[in-house]
Amino acid sequence: MLEEFQEPLEVQDVERPEPEPDGVVAKVNGCGVCRSDWHCWQGDWDWFGYRPDPPHILGHEPCGTIVEVGEDVETVSEGDHIAIPFNFACGKCELCRNGRENICENHVGLGFMNEAPGAFAEEVHVPNADINAVPLPDEIDPDTAAGIGCRFMTSYHGMAHRGNVGNGEDVVVHGLGGIGLSAVHIANALGANVIGVDLFEEKLEKAEQLGAVTTVNASEVDDPAKEVRDITDGGADCSVDALGIATTCQNAVNSLGKGGRHVQIGLTTSEEEGKVSLPTDEFVAKEIDFRGSLGLQPSRYPEMLDMIKTGKIDPKELVSETIAIEAVPDKLAAMSDYDTMGIPVCNEF
Structure with missing residues (x-):
């Protein structure tokens, strides 16, 4: 429970959620502990509406089992195992009707907004369940499903759809936290x-285990972007900023060659407040594309789940540890020094 920004989080007893007519309540089987939760705890992101009023339950990367169903729900039932996107959609607006539910006009952010208490809890409410409760195939076990949350599915959308990577292209990922390592794995x-860039050797080693052809330790070179341009003989085809600080965003853009495309997944901190200086004329002269990427549309989960079923990608490769809910506050605090690896998952409530 977030009682006050930047103050220690507390595990508390609260009333269980009740389903709205179009919603369901799910027992949480696992919930990733993400740097985005750290941002919310710090009080960041008020500049785009992701700052709830305390007290508020954090947590936005859940999978679960439906335990109660609202009277108007038609497509899911009690007992179904589901993935739960953090970017709740209405299913009715023009964007939803055109397959862009992830940026729904009536978007509600699970764990980030007053309307959607989060999933660091025994149970969580899922509104508009016919669109936001994504049934999981029987072949995907709970341990695998626990790694699908925000970082993995966001990286899938970023690489498969916004970056549209493949065909032997050179892709560079700056920042090898949970999103960055997921992006490496999926792009591979x-x-x-794939080239991975980070300051920490253990994260670079993990990137190579997940398929990176080479890595760059940004703490050991004067210009990480130039290193990437040299490795790729002129610049990458696609770059990713998976962290969201000015340095990684700028380095990622500067890693590109002509005609390259940049995918921005990381969101900024209170230092940048949503704005980063970029080489605008380079965008023009090199015809570089800058593309934002948010979450994953529920309607496109099946293609990611098919790749998981066939073993082409495996969220469990990114799960670094499983913890109890009592350990979540300390795990988030460790993110102040970037002292986490992969995707920690809370699975004991």
């Missing part, structure tokens, strides 16, 4: 040659 599976 899609057929790209």
Whole structure:
């Protein structure tokens, strides 16, 4: 429970959620502990509406089992195992009707907004369940499903759809936290040659285990972007900023060659407040594309789940540890020094 920004989080007893007519309540089987939760705890992101009023339950990467169903729900039932996107959609607006539910006009952010208490809890409410409760195939076990949350599915959308990577392209990922390592793993599976960039050797080693063809330790070179341009003989085809600080965003853009495309997944901190200086004229002269990427549309989960079923990608490769809910506050605090690896998952409530 977030009682006050930047103050220690507390595990508390609260009333269980009740389903709205179009919603369901799910027993949480696992919920990833993400740097986005850290941002919310710090009080960041008020500049785009992701700052709830305390007290508030954090947590936005759940999978679960439906335990109660609202009277108007038609497509899911009690006992179904589901993935739960963090970017709840209404299913009715023009964007939803055109397959862009992830940026729904009536978007509600699970764990980030007052309307959607989060999933660091025994149970969580899922509104508009016919669109936001994504049934999981029987072949995907709970341990695998626990790694699908925000970082993995967001990286899938970023690489498969917004970056459209593959065909032996050079892809560079700056920032090898949970999103960055997921992006490495997924881009490799899609057929790209991936370069990982970070300051920490253990994260670089993990990137190579997940398919990176080479890595760059940004703490050991004067200009990480130039290193990437040299490795790729002129610049990458696609770059990813998976962290969201000015340095990684700028380095990622500067890693590109002519005609390259940049995918921005990381969101900024209170230092940047949503704005980063970028080489605008380079975008023009090199015809570089800058593409934002948010979450994953529920309607496109099946293609990611099919790749998981066939073993082409495996969220469990990114799950670094499983913890009890009492350990979540300390795990988030460790993110202040970037002292986490992969995707920690809370699975004991």
